[in-house]
Amino acid sequence: MSKQKPKILVTDDEKSIRNTLREILEFEDYEVREAENGKQVFDLLTEQSFDLMLLDIKMKGMDGMEILTKLKDKGYHFPVIMISGHGNIEVAVEATKKGAFDFIQKPPDLNRLLVSVRNALDQRWLSEENRTIRSRLPKVPEIIGESSSIQKIKNTIDKVARTNSRVMVTGENGTGKELVARWIHEKSQRSENTFVEVNCAAIPKDLLESELFGHEKGAFTGASSQRIGKFEQADGGTLFLDEIGDMSAEAQAKVLRALQENAIVRVGGTEKISVDVRVIAATNKDLLDGIETGEFREDLYHRLNVIPIHVPPLRERREDIPALAQNSLRQLAENDIMFSGINFTDEALKALQEKQWSGNVRELQNAVERLGLLAEDSTINQDDVSGLTLTGSRKSGGVDSLLDTNDTFQGFKESAERLFLLRKLEENDWNISQTAEAIDIQRSHMYNKMKKYDIER
Incomplete structure (x- = not known):
C-alpha cells in the first residue's frame, strides 16, 4: 500500500448510507469513492486501484456476494468488509468463506467500523510487504527440458494453476513431482499464501492425523499444548500431500471427509474448523493397484485425481539430460565458487544420456556434483563420465x-x-x-x- 491516503471504495445502493460512510471515513482522513452497483465497481477498478472496499450485500442487480466472488476470480487482493441490514450468522460465514475480511451489520457502530477498517488496511499493508519480500526471494527452480512430455506438463500447469481443481502428480522417485506441485502453486491465485508440504511416508502412522489436522491439549499422552495441523497452516494456500499412497486407512478416511466438507476437526476436539485449501497429491505407486488390494480408498482416489499429471522418468526423455546436467552445474557454480568455470564436453553430455538413471533427475544432479568436485581441470570429459559409478x-x-x-x-x-x-x-x-x-x-x-x-x- 502506498504512503498516500488509503483509498476506500464504498459500494451501496442507498445514497444515504454512502453519504454517512463517506463522512465518517473522510473525517478519519481516508480518500473515498462511491459506487451504487456492480457495474460501477468494475468500471472504477479499470481506472484506479483501491486499498479497501466496503460492500453492501443486498443490492439491485449484482448483489454483494456476486461482486465478492467476481473480485476474487479477477485476482483483486484488497480486503473487503461486507455490510448488511439483514445480517445473520449464516450470511456472515458465507461471506467469510468467499474471502471477506469482516462482516458488519447496519447501522454500523462507529468504533466497530473504524477498528475493522484499520485492521483491514493493516492486513493490506502486510500483504504488500509480503509480496515485496517474496519478489526478492529466490524463485522456484525452472522445470528444465524441451521434450514433448515436459512441454505437455508445462502447458497443463498453465491451464490448471488458475483453478482450484485438485491435482494428482505421479512418477518415479526423483522425477520432480514436488517441483510440479510448487509451480502449480506459484502460478495460482494462492501464490501469496503458504505452500505446505507433508511427506506421508516420513511421518509415523500414529502421528500422521495429528500432523495433518492438529490436536487439542491433552488429546493423547504427550499432547501438552494445542497444535495447529498442516490443513490449517495451508488455509488460503496449497497443501502438498507427497507419497499419498503410504497414508494409513484411518488418515485416508479423515482426509476424504476434510475434502468433502472443507473443514477439519483437530484430534481430541469436537469443533469443525473451516479451511480453504487446494490439495495437490503425489505418489510413486500405482494407486489403482492399491485400490484392488484394499490399501487405498477408491473414493479418495477420485477426489484427488481430478487433474492427473504424470512426470516421466529420464529414460523416457533422454533428450533433456544435457540441459538438466548443464543447469545443475550452473546452479552449483552460483552457490560455490569451486564449481565456477567447469564445463562439459559434448562427448561427456552424450555419455550422460546413455547412462541408466534409476534415481532420475535427483541421481543425475548428485552425479553432476560428484563430477564437478572430482574434475582435474575445468572440463568434464567423456572418460570422467564413463568412470562414474552410479549408486543405483x-x-x-x-x-x-x-x-x-x-x-x-x-x-x-x-x-x-x-x-x-x-x-x-x-x-x-x-x-x-x-x-x-x-x-x-x-x-x-x-x-x-x-x-x-x-x-x-
Missing part, C-alpha cells in the same frame, strides 16, 4: 569394483553394505524411516549405520 546401478560392475578395491572379507562386507544403503536411500527419496522399513531394520540402526559409513544426502 544394477550392473555387476559395481560388485567387480568392490572386489577390486577390497582385499579382506570385512572390507568387502562393509563396502557392499554402504553401497546397498545408498541405493535404498535413493530409491526411497532419502526418507530414513521408509528406508528402514523397506530393508527391515530398526530406524535407530539405520541412523547408526549412516553415521558409521559417513552417509549424507
Whole structure:
C-alpha cells in the first residue's frame, strides 16, 4: 500500500448510507469513492486501484456476494468488509468463506467500523510487504527440458494453476513431482499464501492425523499444548500431500471427509474448523493397484485425481539430460565458487544420456556434483563420465569394483553394505524411516549405520 491516503471504495445502493460512510471515513482522513452497483465497481477498478472496499450485500442487480466472488476470480487482493441490514450468522460465514475480511451489520457502530477498517488496511499493508519480500526471494527452480512430455506438463500447469481443481502428480522417485506441485502453486491465485508440504511416508502412522489436522491439549499422552495441523497452516494456500499412497486407512478416511466438507476437526476436539485449501497429491505407486488390494480408498482416489499429471522418468526423455546436467552445474557454480568455470564436453553430455538413471533427475544432479568436485581441470570429459559409478546401478560392475578395491572379507562386507544403503536411500527419496522399513531394520540402526559409513544426502 502506498504512503498516500488509503483509498476506500464504498459500494451501496442507498445514497444515504454512502453519504454517512463517506463522512465518517473522510473525517478519519481516508480518500473515498462511491459506487451504487456492480457495474460501477468494475468500471472504477479499470481506472484506479483501491486499498479497501466496503460492500453492501443486498443490492439491485449484482448483489454483494456476486461482486465478492467476481473480485476474487479477477485476482483483486484488497480486503473487503461486507455490510448488511439483514445480517445473520449464516450470511456472515458465507461471506467469510468467499474471502471477506469482516462482516458488519447496519447501522454500523462507529468504533466497530473504524477498528475493522484499520485492521483491514493493516492486513493490506502486510500483504504488500509480503509480496515485496517474496519478489526478492529466490524463485522456484525452472522445470528444465524441451521434450514433448515436459512441454505437455508445462502447458497443463498453465491451464490448471488458475483453478482450484485438485491435482494428482505421479512418477518415479526423483522425477520432480514436488517441483510440479510448487509451480502449480506459484502460478495460482494462492501464490501469496503458504505452500505446505507433508511427506506421508516420513511421518509415523500414529502421528500422521495429528500432523495433518492438529490436536487439542491433552488429546493423547504427550499432547501438552494445542497444535495447529498442516490443513490449517495451508488455509488460503496449497497443501502438498507427497507419497499419498503410504497414508494409513484411518488418515485416508479423515482426509476424504476434510475434502468433502472443507473443514477439519483437530484430534481430541469436537469443533469443525473451516479451511480453504487446494490439495495437490503425489505418489510413486500405482494407486489403482492399491485400490484392488484394499490399501487405498477408491473414493479418495477420485477426489484427488481430478487433474492427473504424470512426470516421466529420464529414460523416457533422454533428450533433456544435457540441459538438466548443464543447469545443475550452473546452479552449483552460483552457490560455490569451486564449481565456477567447469564445463562439459559434448562427448561427456552424450555419455550422460546413455547412462541408466534409476534415481532420475535427483541421481543425475548428485552425479553432476560428484563430477564437478572430482574434475582435474575445468572440463568434464567423456572418460570422467564413463568412470562414474552410479549408486543405483544394477550392473555387476559395481560388485567387480568392490572386489577390486577390497582385499579382506570385512572390507568387502562393509563396502557392499554402504553401497546397498545408498541405493535404498535413493530409491526411497532419502526418507530414513521408509528406508528402514523397506530393508527391515530398526530406524535407530539405520541412523547408526549412516553415521558409521559417513552417509549424507
